[in-house]
Amino acid sequence: MNLTLNVWRQANADAPGRMERYDARDVSPDMSFLEMLDVVNEKLVEAGQEPIAFDHDCREGICGMCGVMINGVAHGPVPGTATCQLHMRNFEDGASITIEPWRSRAFPVVKDLVVNRSAFDRIIAAGGFITAPTGGARDANSILVAKTDADEAMDAAACIGCGACVAACPNGSASLFTAAKISHLGLLPQGQPERYRRAERMVAQMDEEGFGHCTLYGECQEACPKAISIDTIARMNRDYLVASATGKEEKVLGGTG
Ligand code: SF4
Ligand code: FES
Numbered sequence: 684m685n686l687t688l689n690v691w692r693q694a695n696a697d698a699p700g701r702m703e704r705y706d707a708r709d710v711s712p713d714m715s716f717l718e719m720l721d722v723v724n725e726k727l728v729e730a731g732q733e734p735i736a737f738d739h740d741c742r743e744g745i746c747g748m749c750g751v752m753i754n755g756v757a758h759g760p761v762p763g764t765a766t767c768q769l770h771m772r773n774f775e776d777g778a779s780i781t782i783e784p785w786r787s788r789a790f791p792v793v794k795d796l797v798v799n800r801s802a803f804d805r806i807i808a809a810g811g812f813i814t815a816p817t818g819g820a821r822d823a824n825s826i827l828v829a830k831t832d833a834d835e836a837m838d839a840a841a842c843i844g845c846g847a848c849v850a851a852c853p854n855g856s857a858s859l860f861t862a863a864k865i866s867h868l869g870l871l872p873q874g875q876p877e878r879y880r881r882a883e884r885m886v887a888q889m890d891e892e893g894f895g896h897c898t899l900y901g902e903c904q905e906a907c908p909k910a911i912s913i914d915t916i917a918r919m920n921r922d923y924l925v926a927s928a929t930g931k932e933e934k935v936l937g938g939t940g
Contacts, residue, residue, distance in 0.1 A: 684707075684709075684710040684711070684712055684771060684774070684776045684777075685706070685707065685708050685709070685710070685776065685777060686706075686707040686710055686719075686771075686774065686776075686777070686778055686779070686780055687704065687705070687706060687707075687778075687779040687780070688704070688705045688706075688707055688723065688779075688780050688781075688782060689702050689703070689704055689779065689780070689781045689782065690702065690703050690704075690705060690735055690782045690783075690795070690796070691703075691782065691783045691784055691795060691796060692735070692795055693784075693792050693794060693795055694794065695793070695794055696791050696792055696793060696794075696799075700792065702781075705723055705727075707719060707722065707723050710722065710771050711771065712770065712771050712772035713770065713771070713772065714770065714771045715742065715767055715768065715769060715770055715771070716753070716759065716766050716767070716769040716770070716771065717737070717739050717742060717749060717766065717767050719771055720735060720737055720782075723735065735795050735796065736793075736794040736795035736796060736797050737749070737751065737795065737796040737797060738750070738796070738797050738798075739767060741767070742767040743767065743768070744764070744765045744767060744768040744843070744908065745843060746843060747765075747842075747843030747844040747845040747846075748845075749765055749766040749767040749845070750765065750766050750785060750845045750846060750847055750850070751766055751782050751783065751784060751785070751796045752781075752782070752783040752784070752785065752786065752850060753766070753769075753780060753781070753782060754780060754781050755781065755783075756851075756906070757785070757847035757848075757850045757851045757906040758845075758847050758906060758908055759773070760773055760774075761773055762905070762910075763907075763908055763909070763910050764908055765843070765845060765908040768908075782796065783796070784796045784797065784798050785798045785800075785846050785847075785849065785850035786850060786855075787846075787849045787850060787855040787894070788855060788893050789802045789849065789855065789857070789892045789893045789894045790802065790846060790849060790850075798846070800844070800846050802857070802892040802893075802894070803844050803846065803857070803860060805888055805892060806857065806860070806861055806864070806885050806888045806889050806892065807864060807885075808888075809884045809885050809887070809888035810877070810880065810881035810882075810883075810884035810885045810888075811864045811865075811868070811881070811885060812868075813868060813873055813874060813876075813877065814877065815873065815876045815877065817873055826872050826873075828871060828872060832870045832871065833870075833871075835866065835870050836866065836867045836868075836870035836871050837867075838911070838912070839862075839863045839864075839866035839867035839870070839911065839915055840863075840867035841863075841909040841910075841911065842859075842860060842863035842864065842867075842907075842909055842911050843908070843909060844860065845908060846860070847903075847906040847907060847908060848860055848903035848904075848906060848907055848911070849894065849903075850906070851902040851903055851905065851906035852895065852897075852900060852902050852903050853900055853902065854895030854896055854897065854898060854900070855894055855895040856894050856895045856896060856897045856898075856903070857889050857892070857894040858889070858894075858896075858897035858903070858916045858919065859903035859904065859907060859911055859913065859915065859916060861885050861886065861889045861919060862911075862913075862915035862916040862918065862919035863911045863915050864885065865881060865882050865885055865915070865918070865919045865922060866915040866918050866919070868881065869881065869882070869918065869922060870918075878922060879922055879925050879926035879929070880926065881922075882919055882922035882923045882925075882926055883923060883926035883927065886919065886923050897916055899913065899916075901913055
């Protein structure tokens with residue numbers, strides 16, 4: 684396959700960016716999108732030019748490091764697929780592909796296609812954990828969890844923190860990410876003691892980081908490589924409202940869902 688790439692190049696956070704055009708020749712349809720960029724970069728390095736910076740780590744769809752806008756779509760044209768799992772056979776030979784970094788005020792560009800997603804780390808640090816002393820590992824059967832709660836918690840825990848939801852949202856909202864983290868802990872018994880405080884603190888941090896508000900466009904769940912449902916946002920809003928209504932951060936209320 685031969686492709687034309689239009690790639691966002693930006694030397695650093697303060698430098699002005701621009702689109703640059705590159706020819707990608709002899710691309711195998713079996714290459715992943717990142718492997719295709721590797722080949723382009725090898726050619727750039729051979730020619731003494733600066734390679735295109737992009738984020739990646741596991742290259743198997745589980746770490747959340749990769750992610751670019753491909754022809755204006757977060758993670759590209761295949762639903763439920765992270766950029767590293769996207770294969771070039773999904774593009775036509777001769778195609779022109781526009782590649783840009785996530786666009787969000789809360790994700791400043793570091794270089795080229797790399798953005799700073801440390802705002803997500805600070806949302807987690809605000810409450811995305813359990814501090815209750817849970818003791819040693821118990822026999823699993825001693826803490827019963829309803830099958831529906833276990834399934835929903837597992838689905839929410841699939842979030843890899845890639846940030847595609849933010850990039851896809853017209854408001855630049857981080858609600859799907861934050862709601863996924865709140866849900867996977869708040870649906871399980873161990874997450875109950877801090878459930879409402881967690882929602883209150885994580886939502887407050889999300890706002891402080893400059894993410895936009897959720898107005899239920901639903902673009903986030905369409906872009907999400909792990910198909911996280913916007914139902915999690917409803918759960919986050921309910922928990923946040925309970926925390927606000929009671930005014931007691933540490934209040935412990937039973938039940939899940
Ligand atoms: S909710 Fe989906 S799109 Fe958003 S960070 Fe998690 S995995 Fe990525
Ligand atoms: S590189 Fe880890 S999810 Fe893509």
